[in-house]
Amino acid sequence: MIQIKNLTKKYGQKTVLNSINIKFEKGKVYGIVGENGAGKTTLFRCIAGLEKYTGEILSDFEILKNRLGLLLTDPFFFSKITGREYIQLLANARQIQLNDIESKNLFNLPLDQYASTYSTGMKKKLALTAILLQENQVFVLDEPFNGVDIQSNLVITELIKKLKATEKTVLISSHIFSTLAETCDEIFLIKNGEILRKVNQKDFSDLEAEMKEFSIGDRINKLELK
Numbered sequence: 001m002i003q004i005k006n007l008t009k010k011y012g013q014k015t016v017l018n019s020i021n022i023k024f025e026k027g028k029v030y031g032i033v034g035e036n037g038a039g040k041t042t043l044f045r046c047i048a049g050l051e052k053y054t055g056e057i058l059s060d061f062e063i064l065k066n067r068l069g070l071l072l073t074d075p076f077f078f079s080k081i082t083g084r085e086y087i088q089l090l091a092n093a094r095q096i097q098l099n100d101i102e103s104k105n106l107f108n109l110p111l112d113q114y115a116s117t118y119s120t121g122m123k124k125k126l127a128l129t130a131i132l133l134q135e136n137q138v139f140v141l142d143e144p145f146n147g148v149d150i151q152s153n154l155v156i157t158e159l160i161k162k163l164k165a166t167e168k169t170v171l172i173s174s175h176i177f178s179t180l181a182e183t184c185d186e187i188f189l190i191k192n193g194e195i196l197r198k199v200n201q202k203d204f205s206d207l208e209a210e211m212k213e214f215s216i217g218d219r220i221n222k223l224e225l226k
């Protein structure tokens, strides 16, 4: 369980997260949606221990960040490290003995190629593979479906279901509503650094319709396309 109490994050004078209160249970998948700049990534970075903030992030774990795998939107890799070395490095950080990495290469990545030369989608798949092999208890996935091919998206969707079935806690941000609807137990709508709503599965279709109406509205007609 992860409990966030009165989490506030400022960059300089700008409040990016404003007194967030949320609870995440194990064995559940949570979606975080909101427009660009709403604060999703910042929230994830705070939970992963990468940012300073005021408020509290409590968990069942002695040190949450040691049990948490964070998938960033654009994973970064140093220039002279292969995919295999990256996976090994992350496993070493958790003292995990990895045997036969090849058989666990679920996205068939070219593991002996430098990771920095991978395509955008390949980088994301490598970063995801590495955090999965770390045997984390909590997975924080920032736009995991973005830039990844259709087959891999199907794999990622099934992986998320498997993580739920094995009692992990999974947080996902996405702009693709259908992928969230398929995997999430609850979706939080974040706006201007505040949690506007918590939506349960039975109300997902209402949320989607509402977001569509709100997002599209009259904008396109205003263009007067001929």
Ligand SMILES: Nc1ncnc2c1ncn2[C@@H]1O[C@H](COP(=O)(O)OP(=O)(O)OP(=O)(O)O)[C@@H](O)[C@H]1O
Pocket (backbone or CB within 6 Å): 011, 016, 034, 035, 036, 037, 038, 039, 040, 041, 042, 043
């Ligand atoms: N390092 C930083 N310094 C200053 N402001 C920042 C920094 N990182 C993020 N912000 C600001 O914090 C706000 C929230 O950004 P964040 O990246 O969390 O949004 P997001 O919801 O993840 O957006 P997106 O959907 O585009 O990924 C934005 O206004 C952004 O400009």
